Amino acid sequence: MRFVTGELTGLAPVISTAGLTKHYGAVHALTDLTVEVGAGVTGLVGANGAGKSTLIKILLGLLEPTGGHARVLGHDIEEASEDIRRLVGYMPEHDCLPPDVSASDFVVHMARMSGLGASAARERAADVLRHVGLDEERYRPMGGYSTGMKQRAKLAQALAHDPRLVFLDEPTNGLDPAARNDMLRLVERIGGEFGIAVLVTSHLLGELEQVSDHVIVLDGGHLLRSSATGDFIEHTGSLLVEVVGTETERDLLGEALAKRGLTCRPRGAMVAIDPPPTELAHEGAAFDLIRDVAAELGLGLMRLQPDRRHLEDVFLDGGAAHV
Amino acid sequence: MSDVPQSRPGVIHDLGYRRYDGLREGTATIARTLFITGLRHAYGLGRSGKSKVMPFLLLAMSVLPALIVVGVVVLTGMSSLPISYADYTNQTQLLVSLFAAAQAPVLFSRDLRHRSIVLYLARPLSAPLFALMRWLSLAVALWFFMAVPTLLLFVGAMLSGLDKSDQVTQLLKAVALQTLLALLVAGITGLISSVSLRRGFAVVGSVMALIVLTGVVTAIQAIAADQDADAVSVAAGLFSPWSLYTGLANAWDAGVETFVPVDGAWVLAYALVALLLVAGCLLGLVARFQKVGSR
Numbered sequence: 001m002r003f004v005t006g007e008l009t010g011l012a013p014v015i016s017t018a019g020l021t022k023h024y025g026a027v028h029a030l031t032d033l034t035v036e037v038g039a040g041v042t043g044l045v046g047a048n049g050a051g052k053s054t055l056i057k058i059l060l061g062l063l064e065p066t067g068g069h070a071r072v073l074g075h076d077i078e079e080a081s082e083d084i085r086r087l088v089g090y091m092p093e094h095d096c097l098p099p100d101v102s103a104s105d106f107v108v109h110m111a112r113m114s115g116l117g118a119s120a121a122r123e124r125a126a127d128v129l130r131h132v133g134l135d136e137e138r139y140r141p142m143g144g145y146s147t148g149m150k151q152r153a154k155l156a157q158a159l160a161h162d163p164r165l166v167f168l169d170e171p172t173n174g175l176d177p178a179a180r181n182d183m184l185r186l187v188e189r190i191g192g193e194f195g196i197a198v199l200v201t202s203h204l205l206g207e208l209e210q211v212s213d214h215v216i217v218l219d220g221g222h223l224l225r226s227s228a229t230g231d232f233i234e235h236t237g238s239l240l241v242e243v244v245g246t247e248t249e250r251d252l253l254g255e256a257l258a259k260r261g262l263t264c265r266p267r268g269a270m271v272a273i274d275p276p277p278t279e280l281a282h283e284g285a286a287f288d289l290i291r292d293v294a295a296e297l298g299l300g301l302m303r304l305q306p307d308r309r310h311l312e313d314v315f316l317d318g319g320a321a322h323v
Numbered sequence: 324m325s326d327v328p329q330s331r332p333g334v335i336h337d338l339g340y341r342r343y344d345g346l347r348e349g350t351a352t353i354a355r356t357l358f359i360t361g362l363r364h365a366y367g368l369g370r371s372g373k374s375k376v377m378p379f380l381l382l383a384m385s386v387l388p389a390l391i392v393v394g395v396v397v398l399t400g401m402s403s404l405p406i407s408y409a410d411y412t413n414q415t416q417l418l419v420s421l422f423a424a425a426q427a428p429v430l431f432s433r434d435l436r437h438r439s440i441v442l443y444l445a446r447p448l449s450a451p452l453f454a455l456m457r458w459l460s461l462a463v464a465l466w467f468f469m470a471v472p473t474l475l476l477f478v479g480a481m482l483s484g485l486d487k488s489d490q491v492t493q494l495l496k497a498v499a500l501q502t503l504l505a506l507l508v509a510g511i512t513g514l515i516s517s518v519s520l521r522r523g524f525a526v527v528g529s530v531m532a533l534i535v536l537t538g539v540v541t542a543i544q545a546i547a548a549d550q551d552a553d554a555v556s557v558a559a560g561l562f563s564p565w566s567l568y569t570g571l572a573n574a575w576d577a578g579v580e581t582f583v584p585v586d587g588a589w590v591l592a593y594a595l596v597a598l599l600l601v602a603g604c605l606l607g608l609v610a611r612f613q614k615v616g617s618r
Binding site: 057060062082086094095100110112116117120124127131157162194 | 340341342343345348353356434437439445447448449
């Protein structure tokens with residue numbers, strides 16, 4: 001079974017894995033993962049312990065897989081791990097900043113550790129620190145930083161050497177709503193304007209829905225699903241109808257539709273209609289019926305739209321149906 | 324994405340993201356950069372003012388006796404140095420041990436304690452190369468610490484017109500022994516610092532391994548020699564880096580007295596133990612960095 005995400009037209013995938021497996025004794029961190037990731041922002045979703053960080057560490061060559069293969073930017077993870085690490089950036093989930101060094105000095109040093117010369121490293125560090133939004137505070141020791149500033153500094157070091165791909169492990173962890181939003185906009189810019197492929201993890205699905213072009217869902221080390229974000233929130237065949245008035249009008253419409261053979265239930269001020277039965281399944285039939293019923297009852301139709309799924313539903317479904 | 328240009332006061336313009344197309348150095352250059360940074364950090368250079376105090380204070384203390392000796396030799400026109408180059412290092416061993424104990428945590432504990440090791444290992448240098456460079460930084464810093472007073476003594480000897488070829492031979496022997504000692508001590512204190520991440524514990528652990536252990540070994544050696552148990556006295560010397568150093572210096576005729584002369588097969592044993600200890604410490608360091616880096 002192969003899943004492909006990203007803009008793969010004519011381009012080699014940024015990441016491709018084949019049967020990637022990592023077992024720690026009885027603990028199965030990752031099981032038979034076969035997935036491809038393209039350019040743009042790819043979200044890696046899963047609960048804690050779903051295998052997201054393990055996957056990133058294997059791709060970086062920090063962990064050895066128990067089985068399977070993977071390629072990153074065209075390099076095999078086992079044969080050319082060093083070449084991969086030259087071209088990727090990594091922002092770990094946990095704290096990793098020495099408290100007695102300023103962000104400016106630290107990012108310069110990290111850029112040099114990626115192979116940039118002294119003056120190039122200084123220039124790049126100034127650039128990326130500006131992009132992540134660390135201004136005057138970049139000259140202060142990082143020990144005094146807020147969580148938001150630390151996350152920015154961690155992101156800056158991941159971008160310092162202008163990588164072609166960045167792994168961002170839970171970049172919004174511990175941030176307040178405003179800082180979270182800033183970080184997500186930044187992730188979106190990195191994948192778009194900066195032209196750097198992004199693999200970003202989160203256990204919050206709503207976040208990734210906002211910024212990623214593609215989403216990979218892991219559950220207990222297994223691939224649950226991988227596809228474009230648009231497909232996740234695809235139209236399910238269900239419909240939502242709202243009429244002018246109060247709950248009385250809503251229920252009136254719902255009961256009338258139920259008599260005509262549609263399964264209805266109230267959802268807020270709206271009536272949610274399950275995918276219509278076969279005799280009403282052809283194009284527009286259900287829409288016509290709803291229009292007619294509303295007209296008969298003299299109700300003003302305010303909204304009639306397909307019911308879109310959210311990423312959360314993938315989990316609520318248990319996902320089994322998709323794999 | 325390409326949203327409204329930010330018009331915050333004070334920010335004049337946003338140049339947008341600029342790519343880097345310049346040169347990217349190879350692994351050797353990156354390793355060298357790490358080595359030099361580590362060497363500087365061992366002396367507090369490129370770090371806070373406070374962190375320069377300890378290394379330079381210790382260096383000054385180890386240089387001062389050499390200056391006095393040089394002064395005396397030059398002024399009185401003595402026919403030989405009152406202390407050999409190799410023995411000078413032996414006599415100042417407390418300072419060398421303290422320098423190693425105090426500075427090893429800077430190079431080996433910080434990256435592990437703050438987890439920045441992960442950021443290093445996500446870059447081209449591998450864990451073994453990283454450990455090797457850190458070890459080399461400390462070893463060279465230690466070697467420099469011992470070489471400065473040694474060179475001062477040599478300059479004094481030359482100024483007072485002592486026989487050049489004799490002095491050069493003694494100097495080279497001392498430098499070679501100091502190199503081995505630096506590699507040993509750097510390995511031991513580095514390994515201790517990489518395991519006990521709290522600076523205090525690391526310092527205490529290194530002091531135990533270098534100063535306390537050496538004291539115990541010296542006591543055993545003295546008692547055994549006194550009881551005419553020569554073999555025991557020499558064998559005890561295998562258990563501390565300093566007694567390995569003095570033993571090898573004695574065997575090589577580098578001007579260091581031991582309780583019982585080290586000769587015959589013992590020389591080989593001393594050299595072998597020293598080399599095995601260096602290798603063991605290095606392997607331990609690599610394993611430690613690899614383990615922490617994968618977490």
